[in-house]
Amino acid sequence: MHHFRYAGQNLHCESVDLAEVARLYGTPTYVYSAATIEDNYTRLSGSMKGLDVRVCYSLKANSNLAVVRHLANLGSAFDFVSGGEMRRVLAAGAGVRDSVFAGVGKTDVEIRLALEAGIFSFHVESEPELGRINHVAGKLGVRAPIAIRVNPDVDANTHAKITTGKSGNKFGIPLKQAAAAYEAAAKYPHVEIKGIQTHIGSQITEVSPFVEALDKLAPLAADLKVRHGISxxxxxxxxxVVYREALASGPFTWWETQPEGKRPLTAEAYGAALAPALRQLGLKVLLEPGRSMMANAGVLLSRVEYLKRGQGKNFLIVDAAMNDLVRPAMYDAFHEIVPLRRDTTRRALVADIVGPICESADCFAKDRQIQELGEGEYLAFMSAGAYGHVMASRYNTRPIPAEVLVKGSAFEQVTARETFEQMVANEKIPAFLK
Ligand SMILES: Cc1ncc(COP(=O)(O)O)c(C=O)c1O
Structure with missing residues (x-):
């Protein structure tokens, strides 16, 4: 359940009028709801009753220090994929002793950093990586805790760019080779086998691929528990998560009306479907949610620059662009787009909602119906809290957008908008051009 609502005519995040945030900090600006993050965390962490569950929030979805701190305060550990993400956890004042390090290309430096920080486990993606972790740990005179990421060859029925558990994907070690990889790991003197890992993709809206992956992995996990004592x-x-009609999905009205099988996956349904097989294994369970913690907890605020009426086509040109929110351009993703001030007396407008970047890909929505809006009015891209700000770039020399965290009636800017001086600070004109 999210905490974005119209109170009267104005869209609010918890008790904060979003137009006030837009006026104060400018646009484009991401705004996150602390209560929504808490709700998402609490529901998922409690979804497998009787099991020893640890949520390791996946920083790649949103790694803002304030978000990380909020989740750490709630009791979350973390899943990071780079030394930079690990340093964010430390910079947020959270520990990494319960956290895990994934990713196919860990460098020597990153492995050393993680060992020195004392992480819970490395999620190993290949046999060469195993050798490298052993080597770095040996130089430090320690044993590196590891689990092997196993690729179960399951179709997650999601966008091709975010499917990770098929045999053609670069992730993990194929199920058939996994037992041999564990035998190899057991021979390394500086490696300690602790667990098993899998991750089949993102934005999966039905539970069956998760069940299939777990069914495929369970016999190996049971065997590893006996042979290598995994815990x-x-x-x-x-x-x-829900991207269509996201605003209505707050109190679940929209998705409760969907027929069985078409309902987006809830934390409760996920937990209920997976808990029985996990219970049989008798292992501690780690969950690595990213999107489902953050997507519906954030919106991107933007301002209308122009309404351009073309031949048979209208364009609503806004000040956010694909550099701020790349999901529509990169994954053909849908975001609900709503005005910050709702006015039911206005006519509807059908328009392409586009940004100012010089690319046709800089289009958020085609032929979208929206309340007629004019220059200077604000709108919000719903469900933009995950894979939004973290994927922002400076394309067209546009600054990385600001971020604001709301809690009840309190709100604070947690990332300032980048300045031009910051954007060019690391560049210089070489002496031979002067
Ligand atoms: C290993 C791993 N764990 C967790 C996640 C988080 O996935 P999601 O944001 O879909 O929950 C990812 C995302 O790609 C991942 O690669």
Whole structure:
């Protein structure tokens, strides 16, 4: 359940009028709801009753320090994929002793950093990586805790760019080779086998691919428990969220009306479907949610620059662009787009909602119906809290957008908008051009 509502005519995040945030900090600006994050965390962490569950929030979805701190305060550990993400956890004042390090290309430096920080486990993606972790740990005179990421060859029925558990994907070690990889790991003197991991993709809206992956992994996990004494299984992240009619999905009205099988996956349904097989294994369970913690907890605020009426086509040109929110351009993603001030007396407008970047890909929505809006009025892109700000770039020399965190009636800017001076600070004109 999210905490974005119209109170009267104005869209609010919790008790804060979003137009006030837009006026104060400018646009484009991301705004996150602390209560929504808490609700998402609490529901998922409590979804597998009787099991020893640890949520390792996947920083790649949104790594803002304030978000990380909020989740740490709630009791979350973390899943990071780079030394930079790990340093964010530390910079947020959270520990990494319960956290895990994934990713196919860990460097020597990153492995050393993680060992020195004392992480819970490395999620190993290949046999060469295993050798490298052993080597770096040996130089430090320690044993590196590891789990192998196993690729179960399951179709997650999601966008091709975010499917990770098929045999053709670069992730993990194929199920058939996994037992041999564990035998190899057992021979390394500086490696300690602790668990098994899998992650089959993102924005998965039905539970069956998760069940299939767990069914495929369970016999191996049971065997590893006997042979190598593993203590945990991580079943990754991937739970999908509502992007269409996201505003209405707050109190679940929209998705409750959907027929069985078409309902987006809830934390409760996910937990109920997976808990029986996990219970049989008797292992600690790690969950690595990213999107399902953050997507519906954030919106991107933007301002209308122009309404351009073309031949048979209208364009609503806004000040946010694909550099701020790349999901529509990169994944053909849908975001509900709503005015910050709702006015039911106005006519509807059908328009392409586009940004100012010089690319036709800079289009958020085609032929979208929206209340007629004019220059200077604000709108919000719903469900933009995950894979939004973290994927922002400076394309067209546009600054990385600001971020604001709301809690009840309190709000604070947690990332300032980048300045031009910051954008060019690391560039210089070489002496031979002067
Ligand atoms: C290993 C791993 N765990 C967790 C996640 C988080 O996935 P999601 O944001 O879909 O929950 C990812 C995302 O790609 C991942 O690669």
């Amino acid at each position: 945990y299984i991580s079943i990754g992240g991937g739970i999908g």
